[in-house]
Amino acid sequence: MSLERHRDVGAYALGVLDEAEAFHFEDHLMECPRCSSQVTEFGPVTRQLMLYRQATPRSVHPAAGPGARLLDRLLGEVLARRRARRRRLLYAVAATAVAVVAGPWVTLAALGGEPAGTRIEATDPRSGVWARVTAEDTASGSRVELKVADGAGPRVCRLVAVGHDGSEETLATWAVPRHDARETTVEGSAALHPGQIDRYEVRTAAGERLVALDPP
Template sequence: MRSLERHRDVGAYALGVLGEAEAFRFEDHLVECAQCTAFVSEYRPATRQLMLYRQSTPRSVHPFAAPGPRLLDRLLGEVATRNRARRRRLLFALAASVVLATGGPALALVVGHDSPSGTAVVADPPSSQMARTDAETGVWAQVTTRERLWGSDIEVEVKDAKGPRSCELVAIGKDGSEQSVTSWMEPADNEAPLTMQGGSSMRSDEIRRFEVRTADGEHLVTLNSP
């Protein structure tokens, strides 16, 4: 495969539609191409949404079915909640700077602040965090989950000095089902941790544990849910 053709395969690789042999060759290309590695990272949010849509949509639903008004209302409601959460974090940051200057009394004013419409600012969605280093592989990982209407928003931070290799984070439910949360290419001789975003249609109380594995299925580290 010529170099230009390899660049053109970045979208197909990110969406997981390349054949096994082509994907293997493209991963060799990723080790040497910083541009394609960046493009794969940019495709991850779209890949995650398509994965969640596939997992939550019954097979009987036509792939081009239009969303109903209730779904649109839920999506708009979640966007509004995220915007309120951002404003709340900004207010806390402002409060912290005031506390350093005045000794703390102004903090209560910000915590009790209401939105312009008169309703209280909505708190951030519930979250949990777990971290572990595997004694055999030496791989360290930290997973943070946040509850969403559609399941869980998941952030994973991994430190693995034995690259290059293709890895993935897998969520394992209490019913034994597995869902791939996100995947990435671990660069060679990398001492710094990598941070990736992903998601699962399972809520955090439905997840028994997370596992970091290589693309070949080799186990790297397990994180049990609290």
Template structure:
């Protein structure tokens, strides 16, 4: 048995290398020492990592052997390849997102002009506001094209799909600059058959236009 070194035997105790008598004496000290108890808790993760490292080390291999330069280069090449692959994926996603953003305004007029797509017209609106909407079924719900004009001043507007049960699904939000006409494309999770009406609303929630199915 050796002299007890309070606060310094935590690591040896965590690794289980203290003798039986020293372990007993340290546990007596640990019962009244919050500092050592906290250190022991922190060392628990280190012990688990060391145990895992020992399990992963092949038999006959020194756990602390220095890796060869070839192994280091191979590891660096593998990591670099993974990073380059991830970078290519990120760039591809960004390009796809940019294409959607750029293409959406041009796709909306085509959707609105398609006679095969069911159209919705404004049945109630604020003074001067006109709106036309096309809603086509899609795998995600409803593909929506909207043309709205006559919103006075500069404002933030929202297009909402209202379900037959009263549930609401936000289709798009946009800013109107100086009353300019807006044509846009959006999407609703509700299927067309489940939509009772569409509403164009001002930022404070007041209705600017209510659209119902044509015909």
């Protein structure tokens, strides 16, 4: 395999490959665990660039330095995430204190370590794919965690958010290993807020819908 194909991983994760190049790279992803792992690792970088894109007017040159409003917005995202983690930690500590009196079952229920936010899950009877989405509202849209079990690999899949207005946004891309039904966790972000999203869909790279998740 050419080294050039491995070097495309960053461009693919950031969505700058053209359609034909992306198609060929997705074929490569199904056979290359290293590149599959690196695509997932690019998630945080992709989210930060999305925040930059959302906060930057079209008239601003791409090479311009970030202004105070953008920095304030990014700092706000970081602080919001830290506050959420602190709240979960405080709840866990309080639950532990209650469990001293109430017994060990309270501890098991309270310290599950699940992220905050709206959670929905579904299993498609045709594909057999199970997925669970946890969506958290943010200042810039949504932060999403996906857990998915799909034993029909190898294939490249995407999590797509479909808005009430019919618009679509790809939140995450990952590669399913060959015949591996273990649970996979990926993270993504959307410009749409949770209340603007009609449903989430897990699709193959070719566009086949594997499972749909409808918020309550």
